Amino acid sequence: MKIVIIGAVAAGLTAAYSIRKNIPGADITILEKGTDISYGACAFPYYIEGLIEDEHKLIAKDKEEVLGDGLDLRTLSEAVDVDFSAKTVKVRSLSNSNEYDLSYDKLVIATGAKSNRLDVFQGMKGVFPLNTLKDANAIKEYVEHHTPKNAIILGGGNKGLELLESLTLMGVDTQVIEYLPSIMNIYDQEFSDLIIKELKGEGHRINTSEEVRSADVNEKGYVAKVMTDKAEYPADMVIETIGLKPNTDFLLNKGLKMERGAIIIDLYGRTSIEDVYAGGDCTLIYNHVEKRNTYLPLGTNANKIGKLIGLAMAGKEPPFKGVQASAMMRTFEFEMAMTGVTDRVAASLGFDYDSVMVRTRNKSGYYPGGSEHFIKLTYLKEEGKLIGAQIFGREGSALRIQGLVTAVYAGLTVDDLAYMDFGYIPPLNSVWDSINVAAGKAVAKRIRERNRK
DSSP states (O other): OEEEEEOOSHHHHHHHHHHHHHSTTOEEEEEOSSSOOSBOGGGHHHHHHTSSOOGGGGBSSOHHHHHHTTOEEESSEEEEEEETTTTEEEEEETTTOOEEEEEOSEEEEOOOEEEOOOGGGTTOBTEEEOSSHHHHHHHHHHHHHHOOSEEEEEOOSHHHHHHHHHHHHTTOEEEEEOSSSSSSTTSOHHHHHHHHHHHHHTTOEEEOSOOEEEEEEOTTSBEEEEEESSOEEEOSEEEEOOOEEESOGGGTTSSOOEETTEEEOOTTSBOSSTTEEEOSTTEEEEETTTTEEEOOOOHHHHHHHHHHHHHHHTTOOOSOOOBOOOEEEEETTEEEEEEEOOHHHHHHTTOOEEEEEEEEESSOTTSTTOOEEEEEEEEETTTOBEEEEEEEESTTTGGGHHHHHHHHHHTOBHHHHHTOOOOOOTTTOOSSOHHHHHHHHHHHHHHHHHHHO
């Protein structure tokens, strides 16, 4: 069996090794447009900061290892066209511009996504996206050699806030500009308000509801100033973290089912075309809580689908009902985490839901060094089934989402959680875990609602 895989980062390389393990005789060719493979993009802010000193620590397997494992990895090889009827991929060698056709029995598309960019910065030096290892190295080199004094981060999502910490710790005067009224907009408003209040309280500048209109350069062509609809900001460095667009332009109008450029797949990576699979940031993945395919460009999801593709090709389908948008973020000493749906998403989907939010502590009240944190549970009114959770706090807060991930995945109710036997020791927890407290509040609220009827 001849397998062609387009893309050699998370989903593509994971699929390659899963196929090799489950179909030992498969002839596997991997095409990669760039030269960097199998890197952990989530670590880029820490690498830029210098907390991770060696870029090779970000790479799970380098090219020599992959070739040594018997896989035909071809870097600087761009897939420019696919003929699904003839089962061929047109490949362009970026080293010599030669083109050739590569036939396949089964195809895996793992082309990832590219960063959204603003036209106002076109051609300016000192303006960067952050999506690839090449981007991370460019930013790291720029900070080390150009020593920027003022940086602007466009976008107040996970990546933007992580970079805010990294650049600030590197001595760069950094601020965030967000087009929307709040930051961390995948969370409900209360949690967006919490993180912005804490960051502003520590003196960090977060500018919301601002639209970038133009920018100026200095005499050497480097960015010098950013102008929004509200203010002007000095900036000798700009990093754009304003979302992603799937790398699927070469697949448009070829019969592959897509939505807004993202390939639609089933639970095991199959696309709408026979013998064609896909995974990673170029796809929509099934969210079992929302009961629909959603765009969730996360490394966890890319690796899951990559592994499942190899299993499915071999006729194996382990139990898997989809993902549920679980995520974490940390900036400075603050942590956020979520799983399932927020109130906002539940309302948009027409769920008959309710929610509670509690403020508790991450350690026993009498133990020194504790701090408060917040948990919100979203659940279905009728049966009390947990469909989402959000957390904000300091040390150890985000990890509490893991128990709530399990609860959502297993379909547990707030009644199940109210008296669940969580572990306890004063330096790490209270006798009543914060999940117990939040669930207990939800149970009491449901009882009151029933008594009113």
